[in-house]
Amino acid sequence: MLIGYVRASTADQHLRMQEDALRDGGCEEIYRDIASGAKTDRPGLDDALGRLRPGDTLVVWKLDRLGRSIQHLIQTIQTLDEQGVGFKSLQENMDTATSGGKLIFHIFSALAEFERDLIKERTQAGLKAARARGRLGGRPPLLSGRQVNRMIELYDEGKSTVNEICKIFDISRPSFYNYLKKSKKENASS
Numbered sequence: 001m002l003i004g005y006v007r008a009s010t011a012d013q014h015l016r017m018q019e020d021a022l023r024d025g026g027c028e029e030i031y032r033d034i035a036s037g038a039k040t041d042r043p044g045l046d047d048a049l050g051r052l053r054p055g056d057t058l059v060v061w062k063l064d065r066l067g068r069s070i071q072h073l074i075q076t077i078q079t080l081d082e083q084g085v086g087f088k089s090l091q092e093n094m095d096t097a098t099s100g101g102k103l104i105f106h107i108f109s110a111l112a113e114f115e116r117d118l119i120k121e122r123t124q125a126g127l128k129a130a131r132a133r134g135r136l137g138g139r140p141p142l143l144s145g146r147q148v149n150r151m152i153e154l155y156d157e158g159k160s161t162v163n164e165i166c167k168i169f170d171i172s173r174p175s176f177y178n179y180l181k182k183s184k185k186e187n188a189s190s
Contacts (some may be wrong), residue, residue: 001028001029001053001055001056001057002025002026002027002028002056002057002059002088003027003028003029003030003031003048003051003052003056003057003058003059004019004022004023004025004027004029004030004031004048004058004059004060005030005031005032005033005044005045005048005058005059005060005065005066006018006019006022006030006031006032006033006044006060006061006065007032007033007034007035007042007044007045007065007066008033008034009034009035010034015032015034017061018061018062018065019032021061021090022059022060022061022090025059025088025090026059027059029048029051031044031045031047031048031051032044033045045066049080052080052083052085053085054083054084054085055084055085056085056086057085057086057087057088057095057097058080058085058086058087058088059087059088059089059090060088060089060090061089061090061091062089062090062091062092063089063091063092063094066089070108070111070112070115071112071116073108074105074108074109074112077096077105078109080096081096087101087105088101092104142169142170142171142175143169143171143179147169148179148183151165151168151169151176151179152179152180152183154168155180162176
């Protein structure tokens with residue numbers, strides 16, 4: 001059975017063109033959503049996916065009607081394939097029930113994986129370059145070195161509680177203990 005899914009981003013857009021194309025393509029049932037492609041909550045898509053059985057094919061007018069991103073699209077099509085459900089996009093003339101459609105899908109998958117790897121490599125290279133320039137990343141310290149020294153003096157004097165010290169310097173207890181631990185490490189290595 002061919003089951004169609006159509007989506008428009010706004011209520012101003014019309015679904016008729018997509019629906020007509022899916023009916024002409026042989027779809028017996030059509031599920032609808034009016035939602036931005038970025039939204040994860042798409043009840044029409046959820047209903048369509050729930051209706052599909054092994055041997056069925058999910059049909060869309062265009063690839064961008066189904067996936068929020070290339071990764072989401074690939075993940076959805078892989079899930080359909082694992083369930084024995086085909087996928088067809090009319091505009092791109094892609095049908096995963098055919099060997100050519102499977103090839104196109106695998107090329108998309110490979111390109112998406114390549115893109116993820118490139119992003120990872122660029123991120124790692126950027127972090128390495130920043131470390132070489134002395135930038136460690138992370139959140140900037142809440143207190144200056146002088147404030148940390150005064151905070152530890154107050155703690156060592158024993159006249160103030162940890163809560164009082166935290167209020168004075170406007171930090172949390174975990175931050176206080178992190179500063180204390182870091183200070184002890186620095187003093188031990190000196």
